[in-house]
Amino acid sequence: MFEYVLLFVIGSVLGSFYNVLIYRIPRGMSIIRPGSSCPKCGSSIKFYDNIPIISYLILRGRCRYCGEKISLRYPVVEFLSGALACLSYYKWGATFEAFVYFVFFSLLLILSFIDWQTFTLPDSLTLGGLAFGLITSFFRHDLRFPESLLGSLLGGGLFLAIYLFYVKVRKMEGLGFGDVKLMAFIGSVGGPWAVIFSVSLGSILGLLYAIPIILKHRSFDFVIPYGPFLSLGAFLGLVFKDYLLSIF
Structure with missing residues (x-):
């Protein structure tokens, strides 16, 4: 069970990065800089507001500063990425x-x-x-x-x-x-x-x-x-x- 929990956490963290790719690549933006920010008010997203899935639930899907609604895509991608990590290990083992x-x-x-x-x-x-x-x-x-x-x-x-x-x-x-x-x-x-x-x-x-x-x-x-x-x-x-x- 610990292995799957660890894999899900790692996968969901990677999922947070996948969200960056999904948003920035089509727009021709750098995937490294600047750091994550609210698309509406431009406020930088603090690390404690960037915890996969959990931060979305705590903030109730809205920006801490301006209240802009955050797309449901973010926690969905993070969850799916964590699930994929567990599934890959379950089906193919540590290979x-x-x-x-x-x-x-x-x-x-x-x-x-x-x-x-x-x-x-x-x-x-x-x-x-x-x-x-x-x-x-x-x-x-x-x-x-x-x-x-x-x-x-x-x-x-x-x-x-x-x-x-x-x-x-x-x-x-x-x-x-x-x-x-x-x-x-x-x-x-x-x-x-x-x-x-x-x-x-x-x-x-x-x-x-x-x-x-x-x-x-x-x-x-x-x-x-x-x-x-x-x-x-x-x-x-x-x-x-x-x-x-x-x-x-």
Whole structure:
């Protein structure tokens, strides 16, 4: 129990940093300086007001100085990051693979929130993640470099073909080029199976989300980010891989 508590604390602290990335990277801001401050009044956030999850609850989700409402995203990301740390340890133990998957899931978490808010997937994270996946495959036991390379080519190549079809044939952008790089990243860490899970489960989840919107507005004229659903599909597929493969 102590190990899981410690991992959750470490994960939630990292989640606090993930919130910095989610807010600053799309805005082109430095992720190091200046320190955290209230977006409305500019007051610096003291260390005791920056304790993951706890500070949000104590402050009741508002800035101590101006009372501006603090987005619920902050404690949610911190909680999810702590949960991912525990999950990675529970499923893969104290192994290098657990570290790889925790980093992988963390990047997917960050990318999902950025994409949901801005409809962008920063190259620094997708291409950085792709390099991470390919490099770490040399040291893993569950996925070798050829599988990592194949996964990245399959994921990136499939979505590149879809992207080019929409742009060249239908003269419209059916999906963003960031999704191409995201799928290459997913394939580099999870291999071909991760690509399959990401596309299949992600499409189902995206459809389930879109159906109520379609029924409510009786129109297909709306846009939703695809990245969060692809990421969630990859996450669910890799965590429940053995169970899903046993079904099919």
